[in-house]
Amino acid sequence: MEKVFGRTSGLKKSELKKLTNLYRRRLPKDRVTTPEVSRTLAQLSWELRRPVSLLLDREGRVVRVAVGDAKELPIPERPYVETRLSGYRVLHTHLSGGGFSRQDLSVLFLNRLDAMAALEVQEGEPGLLHLALLSPPRAREEDWQVLPPRPHFAWQEFDLLGAVLALEEELSRHGRLLEVRDGQGERVLLVGVDLGEGWEAEAGLEEMAELVRTAGGVVAGRSLVFRKALDPRTLVGLGKLEELKSLAYHQDASTLVFGLDLTPAQAREIEALTGLKVLDRTQLILDIFALHARTPEAQAQVELAQLRYLLPRLVGKGKELSRLGGGIGTRGPGETKLEVDRRRLLERIHHLTERLEAYALRRQEARRQRRRQGVPVVAVVGYTNAGKTTLMRALAKAGEEGEDKLFATLRPLTRKGFLPGLGEVVYTDTVGFIRHMPEALLTAFRATLEEVKEAQVLIHVLDASREGALERHRVVEEVLEGLGVEAPRVLALNKIDRAAPYDVYYLQDRLGGVAVSALKGTGLEELRLRVKEALLAQGVQPQAWAL
Numbered sequence: 289m290e291k292v293f294g295r296t297s298g299l300k301k302s303e304l305k306k307l308t309n310l311y312r313r314r315l316p317k318d319r320v321t322t323p324e325v326s327r328t329l330a331q332l333s334w335e336l337r338r339p340v341s342l343l344l345d346r347e348g349r350v351v352r353v354a355v356g357d358a359k360e361l362p363i364p365e366r367p368y369v370e371t372r373l374s375g376y377r378v379l380h381t382h383l384s385g386g387g388f389s390r391q392d393l394s395v396l397f398l399n400r401l402d403a404m405a406a407l408e409v410q411e412g413e414p415g416l417l418h419l420a421l422l423s424p425p426r427a428r429e430e431d432w433q434v435l436p437p438r439p440h441f442a443w444q445e446f447d448l449l450g451a452v453l454a455l456e457e458e459l460s461r462h463g464r465l466l467e468v469r470d471g472q473g474e475r476v477l478l479v480g481v482d483l484g485e486g487w488e489a490e491a492g493l494e495e496m497a498e499l500v501r502t503a504g505g506v507v508a509g510r511s512l513v514f515r516k517a518l519d520p521r522t523l524v525g526l527g528k529l530e531e532l533k534s535l536a537y538h539q540d541a542s543t544l545v546f547g548l549d550l551t552p553a554q555a556r557e558i559e560a561l562t563g564l565k566v567l568d569r570t571q572l573i574l575d576i577f578a579l580h581a582r583t584p585e586a587q588a589q590v591e592l593a594q595l596r597y598l599l600p601r602l603v604g605k606g607k608e609l610s611r612l613g614g615g616i617g618t619r620g621p622g623e624t625k626l627e628v629d630r631r632r633l634l635e636r637i638h639h640l641t642e643r644l645e646a647y648a649l650r651r652q653e654a655r656r657q658r659r660r661q662g663v664p665v666v667a668v669v670g671y672t673n674a675g676k677t678t679l680m681r682a683l684a685k686a687g688e689e690g691e692d693k694l695f696a697t698l699r700p701l702t703r704k705g706f707l708p709g710l711g712e713v714v715y716t717d718t719v720g721f722i723r724h725m726p727e728a729l730l731t732a733f734r735a736t737l738e739e740v741k742e743a744q745v746l747i748h749v750l751d752a753s754r755e756g757a758l759e760r761h762r763v764v765e766e767v768l769e770g771l772g773v774e775a776p777r778v779l780a781l782n783k784i785d786r787a788a789p790y791d792v793y794y795l796q797d798r799l800g801g802v803a804v805s806a807l808k809g810t811g812l813e814e815l816r817l818r819v820k821e822a823l824l825a826q827g828v829q830p831q832a833w834a835l
């Protein structure tokens with residue numbers, strides 16, 4: 289027997305039977321209702337003294353029956369690609385008469401229903417029928433259009449299917465237009481929360497936009513929300529979520545990315561309330577790391593961090609798991625998709641942990657050998673996109689090209705270089721830092737950062753050409769401190785070829801450091817000199833033949 293949803297408690301067996309019989313009904317696929325169905329629904333609601341709701345698919349088949357208002361119908365999930373409507377419509381009764389409640393309309397909108405119909409019932413007889421459809425995208429007024437009510441039989445001539453298909457066509461045309469304007473990629477709405485940080489919140493959102501772009505997404509809209517305190521359940525509150533849902537509809541976006549971290553429960557709640565895919569900052573960064581991890585070790589590290597983050601977010605059974613959908617946040621390293629079967633996932637975590645231990649041992653051995661040979665190590669650190677890789681390449685005259693993407697480097701590269709008057713050194717490149725470095729990543733990148741701990745001297749690369757340099761400098765120093773790194777730093781103020789001279793003076797005045805352009809090769813002599821001095825001060829012995 290098919291299940292009857294909603295407020296069924298206290299119903300008699302015979303009444304339940306009548307409700308179950310509704311599953312055998314079928315409407316013509318292009319009609320809102322038929323006189324027979326209207327009458328049956330009206331009578332049944334009257335008898336039960338409760339509203340009755342039907343969920344119908346596009347073929348006119350009854351998919352779900354519920355006692356109660358439209359919100360009692362659990363509407364099946366759809367995939368996240370949302371240029372089109374859900375293919376479901378609701379037909380339900382209003383016992384106290386009157387048109388749509390706010391809740392009816394929000395069920396329509398939230399689930400992208402084809403249509404929502406409400407049938408007034410008077411003395412057991414069907415009366416007026418109300419019909420609402422979603423508005424065409426970018427309509428100025430409401431997100432839904434409520435058609436003038438007519439007596440239920442008067443809807444006979446109305447071609448519902450035609451109206452739905454026309455709306456869908458308009459939605460996908462709008463989607464194509466936006467794609468031409470903004471380029472291809474998963475369309476994302478960015479949500480930042482300003483808890484009183486002022487410009488920092490603004491800068492944080494800007495950085496999130498950069499991260500979305502690096503992850504291959506398109507920022508379809510952004511919203512900075514001012515809050516004194518966060519709502520523990522929904523973070524930004526119900527009203528704001530509705531606004532975002534509406535913005536997503538008009539901007540053809542399928543994903544909400546939050547500029548801070550969500551608890552698993554918050555993420556689920558917001559997904560349920562908006563019907564959108566929800567990602568937080570850590571997931572976004574992990575996703576980028578996954579795209580950029582190239583060596584087997586880096587890949588294992590990233591995947592492990594992703595799976596650990598994912599685990600508590602996968603509650604329960606198959607249905608929840610499938611919510612993961614595709615796209616940003618679901619990609620593992622090396623073009624794989626993340627494992628979402630809970631038991632297999634645990635196995636995978638175990639396997640990766642073991643593999644990483646083996647890598648760590650090998651790396652330790654390599655370091656030991658270097659130490660035996662007495663080659664000093666210089667680690668290049670700095671905020672993501674500061675120019676670390678480019679600088680190391682310039683200093684060592686080998687290695688990989690820099691890339692104008694965040695987190696281009698996810699493997700601890702090492703290159704040999706030569707310092708006049710000192711001899712051979714080994715430069716190691718590192719993964720970029722970022723403010724509020726996700727905890728999950730700090731542990732995952734232990735290996736890379738261990739290399740930093742082994743270094744005799746660090747070159748801290750700071751992009752002097754972009755705003756907020758002082759702040760980025762501080763973030764990097766804080767992370768280093770947190771790792772217990774004590775080696776002396778040589779600061780390189782990079783990208784002076786495109787920085788305003790005044791900014792460079794200002795930074796030099798505040799922080800000291802050598803002004804360089806890794807790209808053009810300016811200032812490298814002086815930088816080498818300072819590195820050499822720092823190494824000598826650390827007690828490194830010059831190699832005899834280098835003098």
Ligand SMILES: Nc1nc2c(ncn2[C@@H]2O[C@H](COP(=O)(O)OP(=O)(O)OP(=O)(O)O)[C@@H](O)[C@H]2O)c(=O)[nH]1
Pocket residue numbers: 670671672673674675676677678679689690691692693694695696697698718719720721782783784785786804805806807808
């Ligand atoms: N104009 C200018 N651009 C530079 C300079 N140094 C690096 N860049 C550019 O900055 C971008 C980032 O350089 P990378 O060397 O990849 O930076 P990174 O710090 O290694 O970045 P991640 O590894 O992603 O954290 C690239 O587009 C470089 O070409 C410079 O001195 N001047």
Ligand SMILES: [Mg+2]
Pocket residue numbers: 676677678695696697717718
């Ligand atoms: Mg790099």
